[in-house]
Amino acid sequence: MAKKSLFIAFLLGVITLGATAYAQQDTADHSDHEMDHSEHSGHDHSEHDHSEHTMDHDEHDHSGHAHSSDDHKGMDHEHDHSMHMHGEHEMLHGDDHSDHAGHDDHHHHHDGHIMDHEGTHIMGQNFDKLPSSCSSISEEIEITVRAGAKYAKKFPGTTFAFDQQQWRVKPCSKITWHFVNEDNVRHQFMMHGLPRYLYHLGMFHLENTGPRTVTGTMIVPAADETYLVHCDISQHMEKGMKAQLVVGNGGEDIPSIPGLTPYVINDVYEAEDLPKVSDKDDAGGKKKDSFTKQITDFFNDNVPFTGLALIGLLFGLVCAPLFAKIITFRKKDTPETA
Template identity: 40%
Template sequence: MVKLLSVGVLVVLFSAPVMAQEYEEHDSMLMDHGDGHLMDMAGGMVMGQNTDTLPGGCDSISETKEITVHAGHKYAELPKYLYPKGMFHLEVSGPAKISGTLILPPGDKTYLVHCDIAQHMEKGMKAQLKVGKGDGDLPSIPGVTAYVVSDDYKATLPELLAKAETEALIAPPVVATASPAPVKTVQQEDSVISGVTVIGLALGLLAAPFLARKFKGMSASEVVAYVFDLLRSFIELVVKLLSRLIKLVTSNKNKILPEK
């Protein structure tokens, strides 16, 4: 376990500079195009920014909050040899119509079809496309599955807070039961160098000079033949010793004690 952890730490340390090179800070690269629209040539964009116009009735900004959103880049898992970007995308401007064609791989799979604009997708501009029997239904698909979080604009905020407090009071208390602490068993870690390994290395070092002199000038086939000949001689010696031992045991059993 310690070896695996050490390898993992080394991988993380060596990959950290690579990951740092892939991350790019866009804040200092943005150019102001007016009307709160900032953009750079590397793909960064800010739209609708407001840095100095205060709302009505406000004399100053009371506090500043920073919100960090961690975004990924994973799309539908389409085969890269068919779709290098891993996704299928359509785009059009203004009141218009556009169509495209895609070929999906075989197998039971459910794909998400949606608008790229986040608010449009949240309000229902999405559907699911099933290949074969599909692998289940996606959540919050209009007309198919229920919303994960249903929006309710009928109640006011004080009413919702009062309802939440009432539900918390009605909920039964949770009784904590003490359970015996688990007994940790200390596992002996495997050592890279064992006693058998040390003995084998010692025998190899002792036999190395003899083998070097013995195999000097021999070809590979001659070395193999010599090794097999030694193995055959060793097996014959073991068989002879076993046969002598068996004869000795049987002869002792067949001896007849002398008469008095």
């Protein structure tokens, strides 16, 4: 009896201990479930917040993008640059993307940089800032520069040109340039080597798509110097659109200016099988009388027909119909006689 009571007590203890452990585990699972639910709820809320933030951020970015697109609506600048001015132009156009402020149909920038919706471009405009070497303006002048294909006709091997290849001015001159583009393509009037503290990247620049005129003003330093002037549209300078501005006595001339300075690299046009001008005959060693004699000798050596043979050929062509008629008449007379 005692053993039975002890067994029942042990069994009740095990059942009680198991029930307690199960209750604790169920409570822990429920707590974990509530925590997971809370985390999921917080995560959803966080996603909602981030969504709003993303929407706001995207709206802000698109707004800024639209503003940038509007600012650059009128830009039509071709980036086909050559020689050593590449870095300058990249810096120039980097500045174009900032500090925009529209006024009427023009975009005004720092350093006298102006563009409009028609494609006109002015850089380095300077009306009153004197170079450090000048105490006053020596003279005010206006120069008209015309650009077009028709001005290249006097320079064989070129395609474009300015109407003049050189301009001379006094030191400290205030120059108003009128750049007239007479072609239906884009041209530039670009000057290099100016003081960088006064002209952005040391450049003065007029540009438009013709036919159109653009006007800009600048003040040159007092030093005797020669400045490169050219069109920097791809291959336009190489094809003839190159000149120079001489201030005072000038400096070293710019090479390869059509009709003005020697070319660094000359175009060579070779022709085969043409008579060559020489001082003496190949065989006798006698001096040539004239270039005409060389032409005559060339044809005598290379043309298979002599003058007499040509006369005989012409005589035969003229007389052939007469001989044919004579033969025909003789054939007609022969049957009648028979």
